[in-house]
Amino acid sequence: MIGIRRNVMVERAIGSKRLRMVRGDITDLEVEAFVFDITEDAKLGSGFGGAIQQRGGIVIQKELDTHGSVPTGEAVVTQAGALKAEHIIHVNGPKFREEDEAGKLERAVSSALKVAEEKGIKQLAFPPIGTGMYQVPMDLCAKVMVDVISRHLANGGGLEDVLIVVQDPREIGPFTAKLEGGA
Amino acid sequence: MSKPAKTHKIKMMEEQLARKLNRQVVGSLVGCVHCGMCNECCHYVLSHPDDPKMTPSYKADQVRKLFKANHDWTGSVFPWWVGADKAPLTDDDLDKLKDIAFGTCTNCRRCTINCPMGVDTATLNRIMRGLLTHVGVMPEGVRVVSKDQWELGNQMGVLKEDYLDTLEWMSEELEEDLGHGEAAIPVDKPGARVMYAINPREVKYDPRTIKEAALIFWAAGEDWTMPSEGWDNTNFGLFSGDDGLGGASAKREYDKARELGVDKIVISECGHGYRSTRCEGVNWSGDAQAFPMESSVITMLNYIKEGKIVVDPTKNPKRVTFHDSCNNARSCGFYEEPRELLRLVTTDFQEMYPNRAENFCCTGGGGAMSMSEYTPRRLKSAQIKANQIRETGAEIVVTSCHNCVDGLSDLIKHYKLGCEVKQLVDLVADALVLEECYVMKSRPVAVAAVASEEPAAAARPVPVAAPAAAAPLAGRKVLVVDDEEDIRTFLVTVFEDAGAEVEQAADGNECLAKARTFKPDLISLDLSMPGKSGVDAFVELRRTEETQEIPVCVVTGHPEFRQVIYDRPVPPPEGYLNKPVDEDKLVSYVAHIIEHREAKAN
Numbered sequence: 001m002i003g004i005r006r007n008v009m010v011e012r013a014i015g016s017k018r019l020r021m022v023r024g025d026i027t028d029l030e031v032e033a034f035v036f037d038i039t040e041d042a043k044l045g046s047g048f049g050g051a052i053q054q055r056g057g058i059v060i061q062k063e064l065d066t067h068g069s070v071p072t073g074e075a076v077v078t079q080a081g082a083l084k085a086e087h088i089i090h091v092n093g094p095k096f097r098e099e100d101e102a103g104k105l106e107r108a109v110s111s112a113l114k115v116a117e118e119k120g121i122k123q124l125a126f127p128p129i130g131t132g133m134y135q136v137p138m139d140l141c142a143k144v145m146v147d148v149i150s151r152h153l154a155n156g157g158g159l160e161d162v163l164i165v166v167q168d169p170r171e172i173g174p175f176t177a178k179l180e181g182g183a
Numbered sequence: 184m185s186k187p188a189k190t191h192k193i194k195m196m197e198e199q200l201a202r203k204l205n206r207q208v209v210g211s212l213v214g215c216v217h218c219g220m221c222n223e224c225c226h227y228v229l230s231h232p233d234d235p236k237m238t239p240s241y242k243a244d245q246v247r248k249l250f251k252a253n254h255d256w257t258g259s260v261f262p263w264w265v266g267a268d269k270a271p272l273t274d275d276d277l278d279k280l281k282d283i284a285f286g287t288c289t290n291c292r293r294c295t296i297n298c299p300m301g302v303d304t305a306t307l308n309r310i311m312r313g314l315l316t317h318v319g320v321m322p323e324g325v326r327v328v329s330k331d332q333w334e335l336g337n338q339m340g341v342l343k344e345d346y347l348d349t350l351e352w353m354s355e356e357l358e359e360d361l362g363h364g365e366a367a368i369p370v371d372k373p374g375a376r377v378m379y380a381i382n383p384r385e386v387k388y389d390p391r392t393i394k395e396a397a398l399i400f401w402a403a404g405e406d407w408t409m410p411s412e413g414w415d416n417t418n419f420g421l422f423s424g425d426d427g428l429g430g431a432s433a434k435r436e437y438d439k440a441r442e443l444g445v446d447k448i449v450i451s452e453c454g455h456g457y458r459s460t461r462c463e464g465v466n467w468s469g470d471a472q473a474f475p476m477e478s479s480v481i482t483m484l485n486y487i488k489e490g491k492i493v494v495d496p497t498k499n500p501k502r503v504t505f506h507d508s509c510n511n512a513r514s515c516g517f518y519e520e521p522r523e524l525l526r527l528v529t530t531d532f533q534e535m536y537p538n539r540a541e542n543f544c545c546t547g548g549g550g551a552m553s554m555s556e557y558t559p560r561r562l563k564s565a566q567i568k569a570n571q572i573r574e575t576g577a578e579i580v581v582t583s584c585h586n587c588v589d590g591l592s593d594l595i596k597h598y599k600l601g602c603e604v605k606q607l608v609d610l611v612a613d614a615l616v617l618e619e620c621y622v623m624k625s626r627p628v629a630v631a632a633v634a635s636e637e638p639a640a641a642a643r644p645v646p647v648a649a650p651a652a653a654a655p656l657a658g659r660k661v662l663v664v665d666d667e668e669d670i671r672t673f674l675v676t677v678f679e680d681a682g683a684e685v686e687q688a689a690d691g692n693e694c695l696a697k698a699r700t701f702k703p704d705l706i707s708l709d710l711s712m713p714g715k716s717g718v719d720a721f722v723e724l725r726r727t728e729e730t731q732e733i734p735v736c737v738v739t740g741h742p743e744f745r746q747v748i749y750d751r752p753v754p755p756p757e758g759y760l761n762k763p764v765d766e767d768k769l770v771s772y773v774a775h776i777i778e779h780r781e782a783k784a785n
Contacts, residue, residue, distance in 0.1 A: 025335075025343070028343075045327065045330065045751075046326075046327040046328070046330045046331045046334075046340055046751055047330035047331050047333060047334030047335060047340070048334045048335070049330075050331060050335065050340040050751070050754060051334075051335060051340070051342060053753075053754050054340075054342060054754050055342065057731070057732075058725070058726070058728055058731040059728075062728070095319060096317065096318050096319030097191075097192075097195040097317060097318055097319075098191070099191050132330075132333035132334060132427075132428070132431070133326075133329055133330045133333045133334070133428075134319075135317055135427075167334075167336070168431055168434065168435065169434065169438065170430075170431060170434075
């Protein structure tokens with residue numbers, strides 16, 4: 001289990017709300033909901049998707065199958081099975097240097113936040129969307145994610161605590177710089 | 184007819200190529216004179232002599248065309264002469280390039296070291312792979328494995344809790360073998376001298392190598408540890424051409440070693456793991472090499488030379504030969520030490536020819552084991568390796584690489600060579616004379632310090648055989664699935680003797696039906712069966728709610744099992760054993776899988 005408070009590396013207060021960066025495995029996080037970067041075919045696949053299946057059980061993929069597909073920039077929510085989280089928001093972010101990376105990433109983050117609000121979720125964790133396998137540049141990702149989330153938290157809504165969950169130093173640097181650098 | 188416009192992917196690849204160009208790469212791009220000397224170096228050419236598309240120069244020309252079209256003056260002046268007019272333009276072209284870069288080359292570098300012009304064709308092929316993965320064009324297995332390594336920190340999707348459980352399991356087995364718990368595997372021990380990094384294949388499918396290494400470390404009196412994170416010495420970035428993945432994976436090892444404050448990283452016997460961690464990772468990650476890194480082969484050899492462990496070669500009397508891993512031998516110049524060690528722990532060593540840097544690839548290198556769509560071509564190209572092995576008359580092929588273990592195992596089955604594959608850690612562990620090793624010889628002093636009332640000799644633990652568990656599978660239900668009746672009967676007998684209630688099925692459909700009605704605690708599943716194959720049955724078991732939680736131990740001897748491990752349409756099987764299977768290993772393995780599942784459920 002990950003003690004979130006213990007692992008907080010950077011925190012930005014936005015009114016009474018918080019945007020925090022923590023280090024850990026997002027699929028093992030004790031959090032109300034977390035975001036998974038899914039492919040258009042709505043299959044969990046390997047990586048975090050494999051961990052979700054192994055730890056959470058088959059019910060998550062079954063529920064995803066009822067959605068059929070997740071177009072780029074859109075998001076759907078499912079239960080989290082046996083995971084510590086209650087919900088998973090599956091969002092299809094930009095992949096493999098496709099056109100309009102920044103725009104697609106912005107839409108994906110916004111969609112995840114919108115779905116979270118519709119579901120009444122107060123606490124949501126994001127991975128750095130697309131920055132590993134999917135080749136989204138880290139600086140671009142940090143800028144878009146921090147800007148979109150900060151703007152959303154500043155504009156009201158029910159979300160109170162948003163986490164960005166990082167694993168490696170290559171992620172920590174750009175996200176720290178962006179979070180500490182102001183809006 | 185006018186040319187089609189470049190697609191976005193092609194433009195992205197061209198941008199990425201520009202980032203890869205340095206003096207060495209450009210030298211290789213412009214230096215080829217197409218003399219053909221590389222042809223007879225390549226196992227794909229030798230096994231497909233009538234196919235010019237198998238030649239190394241043809242493969243390298245694919246990236247050369249992109250270079251000529253965008254960066255070299257000859258491409259502007261004579262595009263028809265240098266192939267610049269044939270550079271890829273559409274996404275359909277990329278599928279053809281994928282087949283060439285991933286399906287016809289293992290990046291073994293045999294052509295590279297034999298090129299009179301110094302052209303590094305393997306590097307060019309890896310660059311092409313990197314350009315393709317940059318825009319998402321790659322075999323499914325490469326995609327699956329890369330994502331695992333990016334996100335879970337190891338290329339087989341092993342969860343942290345499963346890794347730690349395996350270490351604990353191996354510690355328990357060592358305790359049973361030795362009669363005491365002193366050889367338990369230390370995890371995250373700060374300030375240890377050695378951090379041992381392994382291949383996830385060892386956790387998932389061959390944990391005995393971890394146990395053997397732990398026994399050797401203990402016998403040598405080593406101050407060692409295994410890390411809870413940053414433990415994967417392998418690196419799929421080497422195979423996929425993704426330097427970002429290469430750097431991130433290597434840095435996880437380096438950072439963990441720094442955090443623990445160890446003196447050095449010892450890398451288990453994995454060819455590409457050694458090359459990636461020791462040689463390439465430092466460059467990919469931009470991390471200064473702050474501490475020594477060595478292969479466990481060197482570590483074991485030094486233990487013998489320093490008298491820390493004592494070995495008896497007569498314990499390994501069968502004829503052995505040695506297969507040089509391409510990454511160890513050709514890329515790292517590491518081939519005399521394994522031979523020196525092999526001669527110390529065996530009595531009948533027969534070289535295979537050619538050898539060392541000129542050895543032929545096992546055909547499983549370059550990530551080929553993860554690309555199931557190319558399995559038939561891979562096995563056909565293995566003919567030359569099969570001939571090499573056959574001519575040695577060896578009963579055991581020894582290699583210091585996990586990829587080679589899998590590649591050799593497949594070709595040995597395919598060409599019916601009738602030998603087995605081992606690693607040096609297996610042979611060293613088998614040859615150990617524990618009573619003479621450092622840990623036992625030093626014991627009287629250590630024991631006397633804490634228990635002076637008892638004679639030291641009496642306190643010396645003597646290796647004892649573990650008391651055989653009467654019925655390790657008592658109360659368990661096992662479903663045996665295999666189309667061959669004699670194998671089914673053998674497996675049923677083994678499981679029943681171990682106390683299990685057993686039912687059997689002869690094909691995939693029967694397996695699915697009995698899985699629902701019998702509700703076994705574990706399914707022992709063959710994959711190669713007529714009718715509904717084991718692979719299809721396995722996927723359906725995983726996708727069916729009432730059977731998805733049943734652990735599956737694959738028991739097969741056929742290469743198609745790679746598909747469920749690497750393409751991974753569903754979570755992978757809990758266990759894998761190669762046929763012919765050892766009875767004790769089977770029972771112990773299966774009992775552990777069931778216990779682990781119960782522990783997780785609770």
